Amino acid sequence: MKDSENKVHKHILEDGTVVEHSHSHQNTKAVINRLAKAIGHLEKVKNMVENGEDCSEVLIQLSAVRSAINNTGKIILQDHIENCLVDAVENGDIEAIKELNTAIERFIK
Numbered sequence: 001m002k003d004s005e006n007k008v009h010k011h012i013l014e015d016g017t018v019v020e021h022s023h024s025h026q027n028t029k030a031v032i033n034r035l036a037k038a039i040g041h042l043e044k045v046k047n048m049v050e051n052g053e054d055c056s057e058v059l060i061q062l063s064a065v066r067s068a069i070n071n072t073g074k075i076i077l078q079d080h081i082e083n084c085l086v087d088a089v090e091n092g093d094i095e096a097i098k099e100l101n102t103a104i105e106r107f108i109k
Helices: 028-050 055-090 094-108
Strands: 006-012 018-024
Touching: 028 055, 055 094
Parallel strands: none
Antiparallel strands: 006 018
8 A cells, every 4th residue: 555545444333333434554655664674684583593693693683673573563553543543533433442452452462
């Protein structure tokens, strides 16, 4: 999806009401770039393990992978709150809040 391209989400509320809302992702390019960095770090870790490199160095690279993924998650979360969640709340989509809470719990584990 391109930056600022709108995507429509549909939820069915507990009372059967169907709520649709659209939002745009402002940071798609930044997320893709950060994911590419994380993939690069992970490839480096794989090569290091294959080559029998020092465990301490492997752990340092794994730390870089984890940091890159966490930072990517922060961008996605910020974008989601600023765009998706605001629109969902304005349209009475409480299910979007529940989904965000579930996603945050899983991300933080």
